[in-house]
Amino acid sequence: MKKRNSQLLRLAIGVCSCLALFSWDVECLRGAELRTWIRQFEADEKTFAHRFRTPLDEAAHQRQLDVRRDWKFRLEHLDFDALDRDNQIDYLLLRTEVDYRINKQVSDWTRDQRASALMPYSAELVEFCRTREDVRPIAPDSVASLLDRLANSAEKVARELQRSSKEEGFNPSTQQKLDALRAAELVGQLKSRTQEAHRFYTGYHPEYTWWAEAPMKRLDRALDLHRRGLQNYLVGVPEEDKETIVGLPIGAEGLKAELEHEWIAHSPDELIEIARREMEWCDAEMEKASRELGFGDDWRRAMDHVKGKHVAPGEQPQMIKRLAWEAIRFLESNDLLTVPPLAADGWRMTMMSPERQRMNPYFLGGDTIIVSFPTNTMTHEEKLMSMRSNNEHFSRATVHHELIPGHHLQYYMLPRNRPYRAMFSTPFWIEGWALYWEMLLWDLNFAHGPEDRVGMLFWRKHRCARIIFSLGYHLGEMTPEECIEYLVDRVGHERSAATAEVRRSIMGGYSPLYQAAYMLGGLQLRKMHAEQVLSGKETNRQFHDRILEQHAMPIEVLRLALTDQPLGKNQKASWRFGDSGE
Secondary structure (H helix, E strand, C coil), X not given: CHHHHHHHHHHHHHHHHHHHHHHHHHXXXXXXXXXXXXXXXXXXXHHHHHHCCCCCCHHHHHHHHHHHHHHHHHHHCCCHHHCCHHHHHHHHHHHHHHHHHHHHHHHHHHHHHHHHCCXXXXXXXXXHHHHHHCCCCCCHHXXXXXXXXXXXXXXXXXXXXXHHHCCCCCCCCHHHHXXXXXXXXXXXXXXXXXXXXXXXXXXXXXXXXXXXXXXXXXXXXXXXXXXXXXHHHHHCCCCCCCCCCCCXXXXXXXXHHHHHHCCCCCCHHHHHHHHHHHHXXXXXHHHHHHHHCCCCCCHHHHHHHHHCXXXXXXXXXXXXXXXXXXXXXXXXXXXXXXXXXXXXXXXXXXXXXXXXXXXXXXXXXXXXXXXXXXXXXXXXXXXXXXXXXXXXXXXXXXXHHHCCCCHXXXXXXXXXXXXXXXXXXXXXXXXXXXXXHHHHHHHCCCCCCHHHHHHHHHHHHHHHHHHHHHHHHHCCCCCHHHHHHHHHHHHCCCHHHHHHHHHHHHHCCCCCCHHHHHHHHHHHHHHHHHHHHHCCCCCHHHHHHHHHHCCCCCHHHHHHHHCCCCCCCCCXXXXXXXCCCC
C-alpha cells in the first residue's frame, strides 16, 4: 500500500509540475507571437514522422494523439482577445490544423484497423518492426521462429483468399474492396519496414544473419503473395494491371471533414451545383467563339480546329518561352501586380518523360516548367494525341498559370513572406490563385481572338468538370470510367488525356479536394477581388501584392486577414462565396 501511495504522490507532483510549466508558457505567449507555437507544433509533427514510421503501431498512434490533444488543450486555454490581429489569424490557422489532424488521425486509425482484419499476422509483424526502431535486444533464434511463423500465416491467408474466390457466389462488397485495397497498401508498407529491420541486423549481428536469412526470404515472398491476393481476388484489379484506375473514395463524412479544414461553408452538393452553373457560362461563351470561327453552335468542331494548331516537333520549348514573357509583359503594362526582376528570370524548363505523361498529359510548372510533348518512343496515335492536347492555344491559356503570375511567382514569394505559415498551404490558395488569373486575364481581353478564347474556355470547363467528377467519385456517385467519359463528352478531352487526368486525380496522391480547389479557390479570390478592387477600396497591384505577402492559407481566412471583420476564438467557415445572389 505504501508503495502504491508513493507512486500516486509522484504522479500528482508530476502533473502539477506540468500544469505549472504550461501556465507559465501561456503567460509568456501573451507578449510574444503565435508563430512560436506554429513552429513548435510543426517540429513535433516532423519528429513523429521521422521517428515513428511503422503503420498499425498502436503505441505510436496513441502517443501522437496525446501530443496533438495537448496542443488543442493549450490553444483552448489561450487568451485570444489579448492577441493582435495578425496573431489571431495565426491562432485560427493553428487551431484548425490541430483539430483536423486529430480528427483525421482517429478516422484513419479506424479505417486501418478495419483493413488489418485481413492481415491476421500484422500485430506480431508490427512488434518486430517496433523492436528494431526502439533498439531493444533480440534473441536471433526466437526472431527466426517468429519470421517463419509470420510467413506461414501470410501464405495461409493468401491461399484462403484464392480458394474463396473460386467459390460460387463470391462477390466482395464495395466496402470489402476498399478495405482490401487499404490492406494491400499496409502490407506493402510493413514489408518495407521489415526489410529495413533486416538490413539493420544483417552483418552487424552475426547470429541474426545465421538464423534469420532464410525465414526473412520466405516472409518477403509470403507478403508479396498476400498483397497480390488482396489485389487480385478482393480488389479485383491485379497488381500488373497498369490501366484500371482504382482508389479510396472518402465518402460524405470524409468530405465534410475536408471542407471544414479548408474553411468551405458549402456542402459537396452545393459545390457541384456551383460547378454546373459555371459550366453553363462556359458553354455559352464556347458557342460564341465557335460561331466566330465559322462552326455555328458545333463547339466540338471548333475545339478540333484549335487542337490542330500545334507547333512542329522540337518547337514546343521556344513557344512556351515566348508565351511566358508575353504574360509577364501584359501584367506589367496593366499594372496588375509586382513582378520582382529575379522572379521574372528565375525559372527553368525541362521536358516531361513519356512515362510521366501517362499521369500528366499536360505541362506542369513552378520554379521549373515541365513541358509535355511527343517523343520518338511513343506510338503514332500517342504522338498525335499529345500534340493535339498541348496545342498553342491551350498552352497560351496556362503558361501564365504555371509560371507568372501563377505558381512560379507564388513559390518565389512564399519563402520571402511569413514562411512560418508553410504548414497551412492549401490547393485552394495554390491552385485557386493560378486559376483566378486565368479568369481575370479573360476579363482583361488577354485572348487575341476566338481560338485563344476556345483554349481558355477548355481549361475553364475542365476545372468545372474537376469539381463535378472528383466530388462525385468521393461521394460514390461516379465510377472512374464515368469520370473519363464526362471529361471526353463534356469538356472535349482526348481520351488518353482524360484517362490520365482521372488516374492522376484518383491515384496521384492528391488530397480529396485538390481537383475541386482550382475553380473553387479561383471563385473565392474572384469574389474578394470584387469586394476590394471593383469596389474601389484598393488597386489591382495593392490587392494582389497583399495576397502574396500573407503566405498560403484557406481563402476565407485570407479574406479575414485582408479586411477588418471581427474575429472570434471559435470562428469557423461561414462565407457563402458561391451563393448566386450574394
